[in-house]
Amino acid sequence: PIxxxxxxxxxxxxxxxxxxxxxxxxxxxxRLAPAEYSLFEQLTTQxxxxxxxxxxxxxxxxxxxxLSLVQGDMYLYMYLTWKGKHxxxxxxxxxxxxxxxxxxxxxxxxxxxxxxKRDCFLSLVTADRSLDLxxxxxxxxxxxxxxxxxxxxxxxxxxxxxxxxVTARSPSPPLxxxxxxxxxxxxxx
Numbered sequence: 001p002i003x004x005x006x007x008x009x010x011x012x013x014x015x016x017x018x019x020x021x022x023x024x025x026x027x028x029x030x031r032l033a034p035a036e037y038s039l040f041e042q043l044t045t046q047x048x049x050x051x052x053x054x055x056x057x058x059x060x061x062x063x064x065x066x067l068s069l070v071q072g073d074m075y076l077y078m079y080l081t082w083k084g085k086h087x088x089x090x091x092x093x094x095x096x097x098x099x100x101x102x103x104x105x106x107x108x109x110x111x112x113x114x115x116x117k118r119d120c121f122l123s124l125v126t127a128d129r130s131l132d133l134x135x136x137x138x139x140x141x142x143x144x145x146x147x148x149x150x151x152x153x154x155x156x157x158x159x160x161x162x163x164x165x166v167t168a169r170s171p172s173p174p175l176x177x178x179x180x181x182x183x184x185x186x187x188x189x
Contacts, residue, residue: 021076036147049062049065051135053108077094093148096148099123099125100125102121105132106130122145
């Protein structure tokens with residue numbers, strides 16, 4: 001989901017541990033091709049201006065997008081962030097369910113006027129909405145699509161591993177037996 005009003009002190013803050021930063025950078029560097037890693041560095045340092053199509057109403061506007069890193073246990077979680085009318089907004093990469101190219105989402109079908117530039121559109125789709133972008137050139141869109149697809153897959157793997165670790169450490173629920181069955185809140189033993 002789109003996160004609004006992100007507390008900027010949580011994003012890439014001085015309290016971020018060196019270990020978490022090193023682990024994240026090492027993992028990302030090993031996963032991305034050189035051109036993708038160059039885009040990743042640009043997005044984590046100065047950002048990039050891209051035309052964002054509105055999800056609900058309004059006209060497309062150019063926004064500066066950055067990859068923001070949020071402190072996790074041993075890894076930094078990634079958000080694609082931008083300054084919206086309600087402050088910093090962002091989308092957690094692990095929440096993206098699919099990445100699409102072209103005029104594929106309802107928002108783009110409503111707002112995309114230049115269908116000749118169909119190959120310049122990119123959408124990050126979550127369970128409840130989409131983040132729809134338009135690039136100047138198809139090659140730029142292709143680079144963003146490949147980079148974000150790899151980062152999303154990486155984030156989802158990290159989240160799943162964290163979830164698996166947490167569930168492995170938690171105690172198992174008691175098994176139902178004929179001696180401890182509850183019917184209508186009455187314990188039958």
